[in-house]
Amino acid sequence: MRASTLKPHSTLTRPASVALGVSVLWFSLLVLLPLALVVVASAEDGWAVFWGTLTNTQTANAIQLTLTAAAAATAVNMVIGTLIAWVLVRDRFPGKRLVELLIDIPFALPSLVAGLVLLSLYGPNSPLGINVLGTPYSVFLAVLFVTLPFVVRTVEPVLIELDTDVEQAAESLGASRVTTFRRVVLPALTPAIAAGATLSFARGVGEFGALTLLTGNRPNVSEGAPIRIQSYLETDNTAAAAAVAVFLLLVALTAIGVFDVLSRKVTRHAD
Template sequence: MSTSTLSRPAPREIAAAGGVGRLGVGVVTLWLSVIVLLPLAALTTEAFSAGGIGGFIDAVTAPGAVDALRITVGVSLVVALINVVFGTLIAWVLVRDNFPGKGFINALIDLPFALPTIVASLVLLSLYGPDSPLGITINATQPALVLALTFVTLPFVVRAVQPVLIEVDRDVEEAAASLGANNATIFFRIVLPALLPALLSGGGLAFARAIGEYGSVVLIGGNIPGQTQVASQYIQEQIESDVPSAAAAVSVTLLAITFLVLFLLRIISHRSESKVEN
């Protein structure tokens, strides 16, 4: 028997070292089924309970539902784009610059994770509502929705970009600078391709959080149908009106939109990673 044969680990040993085995897979599958799949199945069943496919289509194409979905998706896309730009800028400053209070600012980024979202809505209403101490009144407008959702989704982009930015090879940037490349060229040709998967991931998570958000917009948004009523508020309205099937139908539509966006972003991110590696 050769030395290579003796030193090669058995398949069972490889599985034990690199995975948790069938029991672990079974536990994970059971847990995901209980926490995710069963609620989704129940929600989907409820969505089609009143008239089947026809009832589902009627529910999601009702004027109020269409307006709420349009506002929600539009505002969420704007919020995701804003956070991709400013979240990247914040991550860049936190990684590349040293300044007094940097640790405090870095900790402040996570505040929206800890703060109850309805408290954020109350604070924003006190700042930008009818009695604004700043003299800026934007409550019950779509800019107020954008402001509230930008606040609660900012950490997703910053925390997605930071670790990637830390790992970016500075030697390549310095080499490009020594060859005469300006800062814009270095960023768009060297740094941005490396950051693109993280930007897509963070932007996708920000969009997913914004599209289902309720607490941060409940006070400052105004809940005006056709103007500032988001899908989560429309869903609550349908539940209070004892039309749970319509609420479930809109919920399933939101889930489908979010899944489709995240799936497409994952494909683009995977292709970007492949290009960077090659």
């Protein structure tokens, strides 16, 4: 890329253009080309095969289970995530730093280990007598674990910025705590909750590692869509694997788009 060929509103110097060219080339070879090839592979055998894959009973069940589990976990996160953020920002209690650490563990813990860890408490040897192995709840539990931080971490900064004056004003004018929360606090938090929910849903749909050990992967019962891709890959059915993958990619892209719009709203609100 030569500086002279760039459009007028570019401020790139010559070394900067070279750096940009190399970065974009590397990014394309590592990320864009491989992902584009997934789309190509899914379309290679035509629309009928693509659609046939997604509507295959076992695959359709896997997709449905993944979407349901991700949606259910996201719904739980919207409530409990907001509550956790509220407690972290507004309440004072001993052990708060430990709570902070626990919330971020799902971000850092390898998802395969997350599955193993959950299996020790909610598997066949559960000291609680709860065994989710081989049930649809295992997918829900896995997704619930890995998506825990998203809503908390998007709501928290907005809550910190939120002026308590307005709440106090509402209360001094006779509004109950509940009314104040519903009419004053919640509207301000909604964009952040929605943004966190989007991230949580996108992550939940794509979760693979945590499902591997925890769910038992029983076809039509506890098998998630990403696991289905793996089994297609193991039988060398690349086109079918790609079809399910493209579906997951579309969900991820939609989520990014929605998140982009919502985070703009959050920033505007914070201003």
